[in-house]
Amino acid sequence: MALSLTSPGIFSANSGVLPAYKDVLPYNTYVQWYENVHIPDWMGAKTGAITSAWRYQSLDPDSELPFLVTYRYPDISANSAPEFMNVTLNHPSLPEGGPINKFIKINVMSGPHVQTWRSGSTGDTRGPLLVTESIEPTGMTPDQFDEWYRDVYIYEVSLMEGWRRTSRFSNGMGSPKWFALHEFEESAVFEANTTGKISGLLGKSDETKEVEKAAKMVEIALWKLVRVYGDGAAAWGRPGEDHIL
Template sequence: MPTAGLLFAKTSPKHPDLTEEVFNKWYSTEHIQDVVDAGLADLAIRYKNLDPKAKYQYLAVYRIPDVSKLSDEKFMATIKKDSKLLPGKEPGKNGEWPDVLDAEIPGYEILQSFEGPNDQKTRAKGIVTVAMEPAEGTDDDFDDWYRKQHLDMISMCRGYHRSTRYKKLDGSKPRYLAIHEYETTDFPGDQLKVVVGTEWSKKVIKNSPIFDRNMWEYITEYRKGGQEKL
């Protein structure tokens, strides 16, 4: 049975001739559609980083029904890389995105899906992503923390929708990723301080050699069968 997962694409334009406006037009109207229409993903969602100083200003998450496709070079080569919107190496030639973007695009397999107490049908407008590497030898305790305390507590916070946890396919660190979805980008900071203030939470976070947390705002999405208006 195919293993489901995620492609987590953090990007920023780096070419001096690629404006943010053109970058976003290409990404939202061409690239995410190319990835979905090629059959790699059945849903792609774009977000913008709420931290203007962050290295990666944009995020695209692609829901992958079969992560084995990510290692199929022949299949991956069918996904279009060039566009007339992107600056090329030579005048009159289409540019290719690997040449004009800073990008970090790891693949993940899904570990856990967690729904909050309220059945949410609308798309969350804000997400918090947390990439972590637990202290050596504590993977089981790390997993127990999420399953037995952390997610239950987060789910009681204002505006919470759901969480999904992943593990990186190539094993590079940080290996674990959690995506927490909220109704808006007005995240409940006061309540989240309580969540991470438990003894178990402080122990896990303090001992983690890598803890990378970002907050993002929804831009647009594209799914198999075409664009869905929310």
């Protein structure tokens, strides 16, 4: 399955303050810098490169990386523009004035949009709850993984209470190969949701359990939407591409 790097895509940054620096950089200070300084700086680095961003907070109280922001690029190739290298990581609100990367751990993923499926009753705004899912499958060709995802897994996910939309992406930055954003209504119920943790893939069929068992890596996390920047109703793919279930 060929994917074009000129297609719309995502840049996802998941971060948190390192334990050794939590006294000098309280999480609330970090949030204020990130929401009010860094996200606007990143979105404004190159005109037209980013149209939207969504900021999420982990629902897992023990999360090492509780801060998540996802950016939509109309053309994912713009992510490599030199203007982004010039975004400053220093600011007076930070300890020692920065740079911020001294005090935090951050995991980033970026790549083209593969496909979005959504409920027929879903509006254009993002769901208030988000499940992020990263997977590095083994024992499957890319076409076999794609067939399982399109023909089996997405229908299992779509039957869950409160499901609104699922968008899948290819990660061009190494492992994991694939990641997805599953959006849900606030009424959604997840296994062990009282702890903010989800133990595995959302589907329960034998085929899905085999994919999970064989996978080199599966990571699932639960989030709430906190803040929207730019066009919050922008589709991840091109207009009219979403598949209605």
